[in-house]
Amino acid sequence: MEEYQRHCDEVGFNAEEAHNIVKECIDGVLGGEDYDHTNINQWTASIVEQSLAHLVKLGKAYKYIVTCAVVQRSAYGFHTANSCFWDTTSDGTCTIRWENRTMNCIVNVFAIAIVL
Amino acid sequence: MEKRGRGGRVPAHQPAPQSSATPRRDRRPSMFEKESYAQILRERLRDSLHEVQYVEPPLDESTADLGKEWKSALARLKFANTYRMEPPKKFQAHSVETKVQRILKDNLKDVKYDDKVFSRLSLELADCIMSVVKEFGYQRYKFIVKVLLIQKTGQAINVASQWIWDVAWDSWVAAKHETETYVALALVFALYCE
Numbered sequence A: 001m002e003e004y005q006r007h008c009d010e011v012g013f014n015a016e017e018a019h020n021i022v023k024e025c026i027d028g029v030l031g032g033e034d035y036d037h038t039n040i041n042q043w044t045a046s047i048v049e050q051s052l053a054h055l056v057k058l059g060k061a062y063k064y065i066v067t068c069a070v071v072q073r074s075a076y077g078f079h080t081a082n083s084c085f086w087d088t089t090s091d092g093t094c095t096i097r098w099e100n101r102t103m104n105c106i107v108n109v110f111a112i113a114i115v116l
Numbered sequence B: 001m002e003k004r005g006r007g008g009r010v011p012a013h014q015p016a017p018q019s020s021a022t023p024r025r026d027r028r029p030s031m032f033e034k035e036s037y038a039q040i041l042r043e044r045l046r047d048s049l050h051e052v053q054y055v056e057p058p059l060d061e062s063t064a065d066l067g068k069e070w071k072s073a074l075a076r077l078k079f080a081n082t083y084r085m086e087p088p089k090k091f092q093a094h095s096v097e098t099k100v101q102r103i104l105k106d107n108l109k110d111v112k113y114d115d116k117v118f119s120r121l122s123l124e125l126a127d128c129i130m131s132v133v134k135e136f137g138y139q140r141y142k143f144i145v146k147v148l149l150i151q152k153t154g155q156a157i158n159v160a161s162q163w164i165w166d167v168a169w170d171s172w173v174a175a176k177h178e179t180e181t182y183v184a185l186a187l188v189f190a191l192y193c194e
Helices: A007-011 A015-030 A040-057 B003-013 B034-046 B061-078 B093-108 B115-135
Strands: A062-072 A078-085 A092-099 A103-113 B141-151 B157-164 B171-178 B182-192
Touching: A015 A040, A015 A092, A015 A103, A040 A062, A040 A103, A040 B157, A062 B141, A062 B182, A078 A103, A078 B115, A103 B141, B093 B115, B093 B171, B093 B182, B115 B141, B115 B182, B157 B182
Parallel strands: none
Antiparallel strands: A062 A103, A062 B157, A078 B141, A092 A103, B141 B182, B171 B182
């Protein structure tokens, strides 16, 4: 009798799938909108919430952390760096950059495997 | 010379001697038999000077998973059961926060915003914070460090994070360092891993 194989952990985190999911969420929330400081809180919250909900719906045994930074578009400098201490075979990350005429949006997804 | 002595003549001619004299010689294993696929593969690749272009995969996928099985078997062998259901020491957010805040302050004191310097500085800060957090010695924890450096030019920025994790053991820390020309934000996430 074979033991239950944790196929998702064997293959590792599927970054492309996460990329597509999150891009759709951002398009849905920010698509066609201009920067508006009254709504920006709501937008970032809903991007993060929807991305997380869709990632969880994939049904994989992962813990997720989703970070979103939305910046008004102007002449500014922006640097970001990540350092991660984890199991590189099963855990992964995905970064999505999205922009339109008035806003820049960077969403980061970290997925850490749950060992069942 | 009657042809009737065929039975006796046969050994002399030896048309197919092995089939009657010695045990039947084993047929070369078929590629479609599970256990012989790996053997054939090894045989083909051992002394060959040319590359095997394509080997027909077996009808069932069990031997294709040889690599994965090996790896998971190795992982299973590695860890003996410790019967521990929780981390030895829970992640203390406040002590980590003071440490990270001090690192930011020390490294960014009197540092003006500069494009080239900051791209290198963000990576250095992330590595520095990561090594400091590891020094705390929390066992069974995985860490994620995120460093953001934003130049202040009058634009607005909104940063939001959300997560799905184990509320009992996982935690996060945020530290901010603000100057006249830029803001530095450091986020540390700690996740319990069994």
